[in-house]
Amino acid sequence: xxxxxxxxxxxxxxxxxxxxxxxxxxxxxxxxxxxxxxxxxxxxxxxxxxxxxxxxxxxxxxxxxxxxxxxxxxxxxxxxxxxxxxxxxxxxxxxxxxxxxxxxxxxxxxxxxx
Numbered sequence: 001x002x003x004x005x006x007x008x009x010x011x012x013x014x015x016x017x018x019x020x021x022x023x024x025x026x027x028x029x030x031x032x033x034x035x036x037x038x039x040x041x042x043x044x045x046x047x048x049x050x051x052x053x054x055x056x057x058x059x060x061x062x063x064x065x066x067x068x069x070x071x072x073x074x075x076x077x078x079x080x081x082x083x084x085x086x087x088x089x090x091x092x093x094x095x096x097x098x099x100x101x102x103x104x105x106x107x108x109x110x111x112x113x114x
Contacts, residue, residue, distance in 0.1 A: 039106040042095060047103070054111035058104060062092050071096050073103055 017077040018046045019078065040047035058073040067083035078089055094108060096103065 027109040037106075037110060039103060039110075040095075040099060042099075045049075045092065045095065047095075049107065049110070058095065060103060060107075073100065073107065078102070 031055050036050060038048045040044055040058065045062050046064070047060045049060055049068045051094075059079060060071050060073065061082075062069050062071060063082075068082050069082035069089065070079040071077070072079050072091065073096065076093045078093070081089055086092065
């Protein structure tokens with residue numbers, strides 16, 4: 001996974017929620033949003049992609065407060081840390097790993113239907 005450790009911050013990230021807390025608002029309503037389809041909301045984290053992301057390998061963006069990271073789905077690798085520190089990035093990677101298949105399904109459902 002290769003995430004650099006943080007600068008020793010004592011900030012404790014929130015606990016890892018159980019996998020599978022996918023956002024469902026009606027029949028695939030979250031996939032109908034034109035710009036930022038939310039595909040997973042778990043704990044304080046919102047996982048989404050931009051509607052223009054289809055030209056890149058599968059990935060998700062994750063945000064909490066004013067932080068926004070980019071994670072490649074193939075290996076749950078950090079593409080851009082976006083202000084998150086090492087411990088919290090590892091927590092986010094674990095959420096991506098635990099939800100890999102549904103996240104890939106959502107990516108394919110959205111981008112392969114276009």
